[in-house]
Amino acid sequence: MENPSSSKADICVVGLGYIGLPTASMFAAQGFDVLGVDVSAHVVEIVNEGKIHIEEPGLRTLVSAAVKSGQLRAARAPQPAKTFIIAVPTPCRVNEKRHDDRSSDLSYVDSAVEAILPVLEEGDLVILESTSPPKTTVERVAKPLVEAGFTPGEDVFVAHCPERVLPGHILRELTQNDRVIGGITMACAQRAARLYASVVEGQIHQTNATTAELVKLMENTFRDVNIALANELAGICDHLDVDVTRVIELANCHPRVNLHQPGPGVGGHCLPLDPWFVIESAPEQARLIREARLLNQAVPRYLVHQIKDTLELGNSSSAKLAIFGVAYKGNVDDARESPGRDFVELLEGEPVDVAVYDPHVRHFEHELVGLQKAVQDADAIVITAAHDEFKFIDPSALIGLMRGHHVFDFCNLLDAKKWRSAGFTYVGRGVSPQAAPSHAESL
Structure with a gap:
């Protein structure tokens, strides 16, 4: 040296x-x-x-x-x-x-x-x-x-x-x-x-x-394509009122199956970008990679529509949504290409007030507020990054501050039973409020 x-x-x-x-x-x-x-x-x-x-x-x-x-x-x-x-x-x-x-x-x-x-x-x-x-x-x-x-x-x-x-x-x-x-x-x-x-x-x-x-x-493209499969499965489960987490859990019991988890989208400085580098270099050969990338890219828009439908938001109605997490993944401060960013941008064109809370991110285009200010008079909480802090929030301490009682957990991070017991309507990623329990079917 x-x-x-x-x-x-x-x-x-x-x-x-x-x-x-x-x-x-x-x-x-x-x-x-x-x-x-x-x-x-x-x-x-x-x-x-x-x-x-x-x-x-x-x-x-x-x-x-x-x-x-x-x-x-x-x-x-x-x-x-x-x-x-x-x-x-x-x-x-x-x-x-x-x-x-x-x-x-x-x-x-x-x-x-x-x-x-x-x-x-x-x-x-x-x-x-x-x-x-x-x-x-x-x-x-x-x-x-x-x-x-x-x-x-x-x-x-x-x-x-x-x-x-x-x-x-x-x-x-x-x-x-x-x-x-x-x-x-x-x-x-x-x-x-x-x-x-x-x-x-x-x-x-x-x-x-x-x-x-x-x-x-290809290391990152592999993950992006497999996340796209999981996100597509979540949409299928929404349609069939089946719990995607249980489907993945049981499918992964097979020794040659390893389904990824669905989420609010794919973010960061690598996963959403690297597949495009492959596509750019061989566009005619990278057809599956392109379709997977477009599917993941469309997830935030799909979920915003789900929020609007669930809350019955029309052009004349308004609501306040508390967005929890604009980092591209849990427990980091990096908001580059994050799903939460996409949610905020998509909601700017809707009759919705958006409050953004993220305990890790320090710099963001939209104003960042504290937990209490974010949920005050909110109609719903929307989880778009899997920060550990969110798992330890006491839902009973929030419900009295809010106007509505919906939580959209698009990271499947929270304890659904605890939030439902506190009075919230819990909607997970591929886990609708109507999802049938694994032991019961409606005939």
Whole structure:
């Protein structure tokens, strides 16, 4: 490892978001001299103070220690380093030709490569960690280096090493999960593998860059397609007045069946986006993937219609809905591409007042309020993120504050019996108030 006092850092991590900052602090904790780069002056200032701007268990302590030891510092532009790790967003944008579809926006990757080039030297390693469409590492990272006069695999090394972590467990999974490393050449893969072997306890699997890109995309696409099946099953159960949770429980007793759970939609910076990267790269071949993605994308609209029908909301009637949870999943602060966000946006066009309560999310386009203010005079509670805090709410303490007594638990998180006993009409995801008990059928 490079001496921290040297002018050339061991590692320069470009992008200090949900993946970049944990990655930078992980390497710093192992003794590497790490420079973290972000275009946001606020983020740079926060990190240099040893603080964090995102919520992740254990990260605050790790960053504080790394900055205090001098192993981690932040800046707004890359500086010379032995290794550059690109961990910037790769969002989707609406396809202009087919508005139901999405296409990748790789402008952040392009900007990162452009920023690295002036300080790139012979012998350096460039790694793309951002989840990307197939061929991105070849065409958007390696190609600009070739155009600048470098030869990947000889005087510089280029690889793709996609992150494979679960928010809420990032620090553990960064080191314990297996890693797939794809090089532009075998020499590139080997060079990147040596770096990750110094911090990763899981196995390291070497391949080419495009294969590594598709591996990561299919990991999330697999989940998205299976969630679509579960969401379709929930709709079937709504139609048949059958409890979807019981159907899944019993079906999964079979040793070769593993149905996923339905929910309010699919959110976050990976699952709703990664399938589109596959579809974009092979639109004629990815037909099932596209249909599954469109099905999951439509779930919030379907559930908003269910709310309107249940509450008998017409154009002339109005109601207040308390939306519980706008994070994309339970117990995180990340509201990117979240189902709760979709619910709020869809309800803005309805004769409905919306109050948003989320104990984790700190920044959101709609006003965030406390629990009591959210439910005051509300006609219904709508659960759209599975935060643990919601499980421990006492329904009997809320019912007197509310005008109506419906709870739409689209995460199937709550104890239905407890909420019904408190006087609420409980509607779960694929669990209607009329769902027949497993032991009784109407004849």
